[in-house]
Amino acid sequence: MIEARRLHILRAVADHRTVTAAAAALYLTPSAVSQQLAALEQETGHRLVDRSARGARLTPAGEILLSHANAVLAQLERAESELAAYGSGEAGTVTVAAFATGIGLVVAPAIRALADAAPGIRVRVRDAEGDESLMMVLDRQVDVAVAVEYRGAPGEDDARLTRVPLYA
Incomplete structure (x- = not known):
């Protein structure tokens, strides 16, 4: 060789x-x-x-x-x-789970902004309700979930998740 x-x-x-x-x-x-x-x-x-x-x-x-x-x-x-x-985070794939309205109001505009700011990042979107999407994050099926608070969701003190409020 x-x-x-x-x-x-x-x-x-x-x-x-x-x-x-x-x-x-x-x-x-x-x-x-x-x-x-x-x-x-x-x-x-x-x-x-x-x-x-x-x-x-x-x-x-x-x-x-x-x-x-x-x-x-x-x-x-x-x-x-x-x-x-890829190692610096400038390229790769991010998978996002979100409910239908969240895809239209939050995920789609974020993807457009990301395309300009980080053209090497590819985003995959999966349609999932809040209770399903959080479990997908915990099971490492997706990287990010856009979800609404629901009864039975992991608590704010759950160290496995990082919460970022999108709307107050």
């Missing part, structure tokens, strides 16, 4: 045209770059770089691998970016 960090090294050698310049750009030693290129050549079974007194040049096999490396590395960068957005 080809290691992604070795593809970074191949790309740097192609961009900088010498092992020494590639090493400097990657904050590595020239020896480390040469070792990684040798390992990449062993992994692929092809000579990838021609070295001469004038620098380093990719072989035809190196050019083929570089074209794929650019696509692979771009996809890895997108994956890292999406994971970072």
Whole structure:
């Protein structure tokens, strides 16, 4: 299997045209770059770089691998970016349970506002009455419930729920 960090090294050698310049750009030693290129050549079974007194040049096999490396590395960068957005709360899915009127009066306007403020957040809405929606939160079927107070609801001192009054 080809290691992604070795593809970074191949790309740097192609961009900088010498092992020494590639090493400097990657904050590595020239020896480390040469070792990684040798390992990449062993992994692929092809000579990838021609070295001469004038620098380093990719072989035809190196050019083929570089074209794929650019696509692979771009996809890895997108994956890292999406994971970072998810980890910071800028992307992901939130599931909301609400009763029909609450969906129209509270959830729909909130989704519109959220689309502008946090375009990476996707919202799923489930139609559920208050007693059902709170249990869905407790059972982790949904993340948020829009509900009205009802007899038998968990009390305000129930630490499993955080209440935010929407209307006084």
